[in-house]
Amino acid sequence: MSALGLSAYILIWPVISAAVLAMLIVALIRDMREARRKGEEMI
Amino acid sequence: MQDSELFQLSGLTAVLLLVGFYVTTFLMSLTIRQKNENVDGYMVSNNAIGFGLSAASMIATWIWAASFYASASAGFRYGISGPIHYGLWGALMILFIYPFGRRFRQLAPKAHTLAEVMHARHGKSSQLIMAVSNLVGSCISLMVNFTAAGALVSILSPLSFVQGVVIAAVGVLSYTIWSGFRASVMTDFAQLAAMIISAVVIIPIIFFNVGGTEMLAANMSTLTVQQADFFSSEAFLRQGAPYLVAVLAYAIGNQTIAQRLFAVREDLIKPTFISATIGYGAIVIGLGMLGLLALFIGLEPAGGNLNNIIPQMASAYLPPFAIGLFFILVVGSLSSTADSDLSALSAIVMTDIYGKNLARGRPDPARMLFWGRMTMVIATTVGVIFASLRMDILVMLVFVGALWGAIVFPVIMSFYWDRISNKAFTSAVISAVAAFALLRFELVSLQGPLAVLFELLASVGGGIVVGLMAFGFFGKTTGMVLGALTMAVLAPFSVGFLRDYVVLISSLTAYGVSAIVCVAVSLRSSERFDFDLLNERVVAFQGEQT
Numbered sequence: 001m002s003a004l005g006l007s008a009y010i011l012i013w014p015v016i017s018a019a020v021l022a023m024l025i026v027a028l029i030r031d032m033r034e035a036r037r038k039g040e041e042m043i
Numbered sequence: 044m045q046d047s048e049l050f051q052l053s054g055l056t057a058v059l060l061l062v063g064f065y066v067t068t069f070l071m072s073l074t075i076r077q078k079n080e081n082v083d084g085y086m087v088s089n090n091a092i093g094f095g096l097s098a099a100s101m102i103a104t105w106i107w108a109a110s111f112y113a114s115a116s117a118g119f120r121y122g123i124s125g126p127i128h129y130g131l132w133g134a135l136m137i138l139f140i141y142p143f144g145r146r147f148r149q150l151a152p153k154a155h156t157l158a159e160v161m162h163a164r165h166g167k168s169s170q171l172i173m174a175v176s177n178l179v180g181s182c183i184s185l186m187v188n189f190t191a192a193g194a195l196v197s198i199l200s201p202l203s204f205v206q207g208v209v210i211a212a213v214g215v216l217s218y219t220i221w222s223g224f225r226a227s228v229m230t231d232f233a234q235l236a237a238m239i240i241s242a243v244v245i246i247p248i249i250f251f252n253v254g255g256t257e258m259l260a261a262n263m264s265t266l267t268v269q270q271a272d273f274f275s276s277e278a279f280l281r282q283g284a285p286y287l288v289a290v291l292a293y294a295i296g297n298q299t300i301a302q303r304l305f306a307v308r309e310d311l312i313k314p315t316f317i318s319a320t321i322g323y324g325a326i327v328i329g330l331g332m333l334g335l336l337a338l339f340i341g342l343e344p345a346g347g348n349l350n351n352i353i354p355q356m357a358s359a360y361l362p363p364f365a366i367g368l369f370f371i372l373v374v375g376s377l378s379s380t381a382d383s384d385l386s387a388l389s390a391i392v393m394t395d396i397y398g399k400n401l402a403r404g405r406p407d408p409a410r411m412l413f414w415g416r417m418t419m420v421i422a423t424t425v426g427v428i429f430a431s432l433r434m435d436i437l438v439m440l441v442f443v444g445a446l447w448g449a450i451v452f453p454v455i456m457s458f459y460w461d462r463i464s465n466k467a468f469t470s471a472v473i474s475a476v477a478a479f480a481l482l483r484f485e486l487v488s489l490q491g492p493l494a495v496l497f498e499l500l501a502s503v504g505g506g507i508v509v510g511l512m513a514f515g516f517f518g519k520t521t522g523m524v525l526g527a528l529t530m531a532v533l534a535p536f537s538v539g540f541l542r543d544y545v546v547l548i549s550s551l552t553a554y555g556v557s558a559i560v561c562v563a564v565s566l567r568s569s570e571r572f573d574f575d576l577l578n579e580r581v582v583a584f585q586g587e588q589t
Contacts, residue, residue: 001123001273003260009123010250010336013329014243020102020322021239027095028232034093042096043075043088043225 049198049345049358050366057200058210060370064237065214068378071233072218072226082408083583085223085415086155086390087306094314096228097307101319102326103231103379104299105137106238107184108191110376111330115356116349118334119342121278122270126331128283134324136287136294141316142515143295144304146458148312150574151581155394157301157454162399163580164457164572165465172472173454174395176446177298181384181391183440185426188377188384193430195373198354199366208430211374215381216423220416224302224386231383234375239326241372245357245365246329252360253340262339270338280544288508288550289444295454296447298387299380381426388422389415398584408585441483442476448553449475452507453561459519460565461572467564475557482549489542498537501548504555505537506530 001009035042052060077084092100110133117125151160158177162170189208196207219226254261269277294300307315333356337344345351357369393415398406453468481487482497489497510526541548 001271003256003263006123006259006263007250007256010332011247013325013332014246016321016325017239017329018243020318020325021236021243023318024095024099024232024235024322027093027098029095031093031095041075041089043092043229 049354050363051198052200052363052366052370054201056367057196057202057370060367061196061210061214061374064371064374064378065210065217068214068230068233069218071230072222075225075229076221080222080412082393082406082411082415082585083153083155084225085412086386086393087302088225088228090152090306091308092228092306093308094311094318096232097303097311098315098318098322099235100228100231100379100383101137101300101303101315102322103235103238103376104227104303104383105133105319105323106326106376107380108188108195108373108377110327111353111373112350114327114331115334115337115352117278117282118331118336119338119344119349119352120334121275121282122266122272122338123335124273124275124278125270125282126328126335128278129286130324130326130328130331132283132287133290133327134320136290137300137316137323138320139291139512139515140294140300140304141312143455143458144316145309145312147301147304148309150458150577152309152578153583154305154581155302155390155584156298157296158298158391158395159399160577160581161454161457161468162395163577165463165468167400169453169457169465169468169472170395170399172446172450172469173296174391176296176443176450177387177391179439180297180443180447181299181388182422182425182429183443185381185384185388185422186429186434188381189426189430190433191373191377194350195354195370198351199358199370205431208427211377211381212423212427212430215378215385216419219382219385220419223389223415223419224306227379227382227386228303228306231379234379235322237371237375238379239322241368241375242326242329244368245361245372246332248362248365249333249336249356249360253336259339262341265341266338280547285544285546285550288448288504288547288554291508292444292447292451292550295451298391299383302383302387302390385419385422389418392418394584406584411584442480444550445476445479445483445553446472448550449479449557452511452554452558455511456561458574461574462565462568462570463561463572464565464568464570467561467568470564471557471561474560475553478556479549479553482545482552485545489545489548494542495538497548497552498539498541499534500555500559501541501551502530502533502537502555503559504551504553505533507554507558508551 114126114129117129154160158170158173192211193204193208196202197204269275337352393411397414449472453471457463506526506529509529510522513525514522
C-alpha cells in the first residue's frame, strides 16, 4: 500500500464517523418532530 | 520514541470535566422521568423507539472503553490490518444478529429479556443459564468500565484510581436509577455524539502531528512483512478469527443488545442494525489507527502495557483542549456501556428472578420496580469494590465467553426448529462448556488422536459459525450447504494446525460440540413446540397503566 493510500486508509474512518453522526442527528430531529405532532413521548 | 512523562490535566479540570459530564447526563434523564414509572417502560421503553435514538444507543452500548485500547493494540501488534481485525468483525456481528433479532421480535414482541423468552420456549433451566450468564457478564463489564475510569483519571490527572472509579460509578448510577433503560437510551445519544466528535477531532490531529504521509513513507520499511500486509494471515488467525467467534457469542447472548432489540420499533430493526454496524466499525477502526501510527513512529508502550498506547499518543501529540476531548471520549464510552449493564441487570432481576420465579408470574409492579432499582445499587457497589481491589477476572471472563459461545446454536435454533427440547438445550450447553474448559485451560494435552478429534470438532464449529451467518441472511438451504462446505474445507487444514491456536480451537470446539449434542438429543425427541405459544406466554407486566 502506498503512503498516500495508507493516509487515506487512516483518515477515512473519522469521515465515515462524522457522516454517521450527521445521519443520526437528522433522524433524531425527524423523530422529535413526529412525536411532537402525534403528542407522544419518544422514549 | 521513548517513554516520557504523560501530560496531565489539573485536578480541577478533571473534576470539572467529570462533574460537567455527569450533571449534564443527569439533567437529561430528568426530562423523561415519570412520577410513577411503568415497569415495562423501565426495561424496554415503549417497544417503538425511533431510528436515531436506537441506532445511537446500539453503537454506544457496543463500544466500551476497552474497544479503543484493544483496537489500538491490534494496530500496534499486527500492523495495517490489525484495527480491521478488531473493529470490522465486531461491527459485522451487529449486522449478523439482526435477522435473528427480527425473528425474536416477531415471536415474542412484548419480551423484556431473552432469558424470559427461553423460559417460555423451554422452561427454567435454559432461562437460568441465560440469566446467570448475563448477571455475571454484566457485572464483569461494569467492573471493567469502572476500572477504565479509574485508570484514565489516575493517568491523565492527579486524582487517584479509586476516586475515578467512585466518581464514574456514582455518576452512572445517578442518571440511570430513576428511569432505567429509558434513561440509558436517551443519554446514549449525547454520549455517542461526544464520542464521535472527539474521535473526528483527535485522529486527524494526531495523524498530522506525528508527521502525516511523509512519516508513513519514511517508516514503512520498519514494518514486518505480516504487519505491512493488508491480508495478513497472522492478524486473522491470532486476532480476527478468535475475536469473530467470541463476539458472535457476545452479540447473541448479551442482554444489553437483546434489550435494544426489544425496544426499537419493529420495522426499524434492519436500518438500526445496519447503521450501528457502520458507526461502530468506523469509530473503533478509526481509533485503532492510533495504534498503527504508534507502530510507525516506534512508540514504546509505557511499562510494556499496550493499553497505554492511546493515552501516550494523546498525551504526546494532542494540544491540551484535545486531551480534554479524549478524556470525554473515554468517559462517554465507559458510561454508555455501564448504564446499559445496569439496565440489563435490573431487567433480568425484575423479569427472570422476581417476575418469573419469586412472584410466580403475578408480580406487583411497585415491588418489581423496587427490585430493579436495588439491583442497580447493589451491582454498582459490587462493581466499585471489585474495580477498587483490581481483582483478576480473567477466568470468570473466559467462562462467561464460553457459556455464551455454547448457547449460540441452541438459542438460535430454538426459534426455528420445533424439536429442540429443554433437555437438548441444557445438555448441549453443559457439554460444550466442559469441552471448552478442557482446551482453554489446557487440562488435556493436545497430541495424537485426541488433538485430531478436537480439531475436527473445531472444524464443525467453524462450519456452524459460517452456516448460521448464511442461514440468517439467505435461509435454511444456503446455511446448511455453506456450513457443510466450510466443515469439509476446514477439516483437512485443521488437523495438525489448529492445536497451536488454543483460543481459537477452544472457542470453535464449543460451537461444534453444542451443535452436535443439541441436534443429536433433539433428533431423539418426539416433542414438537408450537411457536405461537411464545406470544401468549411472554406478555407485558403492566401494559399501558402508569
